[in-house]
Amino acid sequence: MAEVAARAGVTKQTVSNVVSGKKVRPETAVKVNAAITELGYKPNLVARSLATGTTMTVGLFVPTVANPFYSEVVEEVENVLVHHGYNLLLATTRHDPAYTARHLENLTARAVDALLVAGDDGVAQQLPMLTAASFPVALFAWELDPPHTLPVVSIDYENAGFLAGRHLRELGHERVAVVADLPSHAPRVAGLRRAFALDGLGIEDRMVFARTSDDIAGGYAAAMAALHTEPGLTAIFATHDVLALGVLEAATRSGRRVPDEISIVGFDDIAQAGWLEPALTTVAFPTREMAQQAVELLLRAIDDGRAPTNAMSLLRPTLIVRGSSAPPPGTTA
Amino acid sequence: MAEVAARAGVTKQTVSNVVSGKKVRPETAVKVNAAITELGYKPNLVARSLATGTTMTVGLFVPTVANPFYSEVVEEVENVLVHHGYNLLLATTRHDPAYTARHLENLTARAVDALLVAGDDGVAQQLPMLTAASFPVALFAWELDPPHTLPVVSIDYENAGFLAGRHLRELGHERVAVVADLPSHAPRVAGLRRAFALDGLGIEDRMVFARTSDDIAGGYAAAMAALHTEPGLTAIFATHDVLALGVLEAATRSGRRVPDEISIVGFDDIAQAGWLEPALTTVAFPTREMAQQAVELLLRAIDDGRAPTNAMSLLRPTLIVRGSSAPPPGTTA
DNA sequence: CTGAAAGCGCTTACAG
DNA sequence: CTGAAAGCGCTTACAG
Numbered sequence: 170m171a172e173v174a175a176r177a178g179v180t181k182q183t184v185s186n187v188v189s190g191k192k193v194r195p196e197t198a199v200k201v202n203a204a205i206t207e208l209g210y211k212p213n214l215v216a217r218s219l220a221t222g223t224t225m226t227v228g229l230f231v232p233t234v235a236n237p238f239y240s241e242v243v244e245e246v247e248n249v250l251v252h253h254g255y256n257l258l259l260a261t262t263r264h265d266p267a268y269t270a271r272h273l274e275n276l277t278a279r280a281v282d283a284l285l286v287a288g289d290d291g292v293a294q295q296l297p298m299l300t301a302a303s304f305p306v307a308l309f310a311w312e313l314d315p316p317h318t319l320p321v322v323s324i325d326y327e328n329a330g331f332l333a334g335r336h337l338r339e340l341g342h343e344r345v346a347v348v349a350d351l352p353s354h355a356p357r358v359a360g361l362r363r364a365f366a367l368d369g370l371g372i373e374d375r376m377v378f379a380r381t382s383d384d385i386a387g388g389y390a391a392a393m394a395a396l397h398t399e400p401g402l403t404a405i406f407a408t409h410d411v412l413a414l415g416v417l418e419a420a421t422r423s424g425r426r427v428p429d430e431i432s433i434v435g436f437d438d439i440a441q442a443g444w445l446e447p448a449l450t451t452v453a454f455p456t457r458e459m460a461q462q463a464v465e466l467l468l469r470a471i472d473d474g475r476a477p478t479n480a481m482s483l484l485r486p487t488l489i490v491r492g493s494s495a496p497p498p499g500t501t502a
Numbered sequence: 503m504a505e506v507a508a509r510a511g512v513t514k515q516t517v518s519n520v521v522s523g524k525k526v527r528p529e530t531a532v533k534v535n536a537a538i539t540e541l542g543y544k545p546n547l548v549a550r551s552l553a554t555g556t557t558m559t560v561g562l563f564v565p566t567v568a569n570p571f572y573s574e575v576v577e578e579v580e581n582v583l584v585h586h587g588y589n590l591l592l593a594t595t596r597h598d599p600a601y602t603a604r605h606l607e608n609l610t611a612r613a614v615d616a617l618l619v620a621g622d623d624g625v626a627q628q629l630p631m632l633t634a635a636s637f638p639v640a641l642f643a644w645e646l647d648p649p650h651t652l653p654v655v656s657i658d659y660e661n662a663g664f665l666a667g668r669h670l671r672e673l674g675h676e677r678v679a680v681v682a683d684l685p686s687h688a689p690r691v692a693g694l695r696r697a698f699a700l701d702g703l704g705i706e707d708r709m710v711f712a713r714t715s716d717d718i719a720g721g722y723a724a725a726m727a728a729l730h731t732e733p734g735l736t737a738i739f740a741t742h743d744v745l746a747l748g749v750l751e752a753a754t755r756s757g758r759r760v761p762d763e764i765s766i767v768g769f770d771d772i773a774q775a776g777w778l779e780p781a782l783t784t785v786a787f788p789t790r791e792m793a794q795q796a797v798e799l800l801l802r803a804i805d806d807g808r809a810p811t812n813a814m815s816l817l818r819p820t821l822i823v824r825g826s827s828a829p830p831p832g833t834t835a
Numbered sequence: 836c837t838g839a840a841a842g843c844g845c846t847t848a849c850a851g
Numbered sequence: 852c853t854g855a856a857a858g859c860g861c862t863t864a865c866a867g
Contacts (some may be wrong), residue, residue, distance in 0.1 A: 214611040215551045216860035234573040259592040278547040385777045444718045549844035
């Protein structure tokens, strides 16, 4: 920068003004820009950061990018960020509190202007560190009870589960297996339960729960087991679509026709859901809108220079009925 | 830091030594650490970066994180990075040169210690900016002719395509459709061609090419068209597995049995490939190993303080034969 | 609208 | 092994 200033015959202060687009006399701006291109000068963002106390990067935590729901979150968040001139520092938590804590330590040291945390699992234990952060933090797609100290942009998970449950109940299903991977999915399962409790009958004898790993293989294994041990089963609710992929495969391999013999309902509406055979009935969320809300909330907090309002924005889920769900066998359609 | 020093009764230089784990008399270390926890002191990484010229973050460019091949790359790269104490700055290029250029401008300003660029598409035009970067850059999964000025960790795409082609040819297929999204996939298609050229017959009249968008819908549309316009078609090669998902669905919806009536071969071996119905025959790569090699190459270059050797590491692809490929109809098995 | 100074919070030689 | 100084490359008030 000093070199540029010397070559252009001005102070580096003036160069700074030109670079950051402040008012400068047009003719000197020309001179300065000429010097910049001649010398191939690039402003040092680190130095600028130290001086301004701003890094122009926002951190994003997601459990994993292997789940299309979260990779979509990543792309949407990046879109909004780039649009505002910010960079994305990505950290995956891998359902691993230790791994998460390590990442958090890194970010906490002002390496980031704000932090968006998607998915409670693995991070919930680190909340004190988050509320103590010196920059704005917001929670995203947060299913468990959020702390009242941080803003959250999420969906009504209980209601989403209810939509899935009501759909199955209205179709006439009486015995459904729930395939879940994470304890944090309790709210959506509670919603499902609520739907089945409406007619006043007992629930436990009409639902069977299977906990499994978070991938296709997990969905497959859990569904396979349920299919073999529960003879009267007519429907399976997978706690998210990736599990549903495995559930679908399990049904196929064990010779059950979907949806004639067994209905399957997923959760998230990943891009692939509509391209399965049969296409998957699932619950969808306005991911793009959520990402936009969350990022803009954070950006506003950065601009204001203070903590974001700890508002809670809960968006509405939508049931997408496709080919994988139908009345149970023996029902007169 | 000054506060901590005052409270512990030492200089901030000593505090710095304690924080960065240098030799300090144990008793003073204790005092300093006490002061640190009392004051809740966190070192400012930006200041450290300015002083050391190091940011402890590595940039990663991928075309999109919506394709499981790349999301796996992201996770593997992050693994290695975190293991070495580095952070991940993620940028997606979205097949968009303008978007890419913008991202690159940001990173070039020393905001990053090194850069790994996965996937040529959209970045190839920015190579001059990359070779001019003031930090180490490496290319990853680079299919087009790599420039000789940058190191690359990739796979032998031509040979990978050849493996797929040889498999189909050995099964006896004579008429295959190629469903491709990107021009940069030319090498894998060339490999496929080479396999079919081995018996000396003409190629063009035995292959039909369909260019389409990069998602499931693209694979579906292209396959649907080929299926309807090419009566003698017995096999479809999808240039990557996400397209193959659409191809599979197209075959199913148009009533062709896979693999009895039509064979499908994909590329990448995404996690889901083994869970499809039928399971997808595809070409697999040692993604984890590649990520490890690439990141370590970069980290070594950072340590050495000079450009990485412009070596080219080409890993070997493997054909994974599963249920989606078989001899064409009318063949006596 | 442009010039000279101080400072962001660390680390890196350099004396004691 | 510990103390006082200079410097990383910018930006932000403050005079001219």
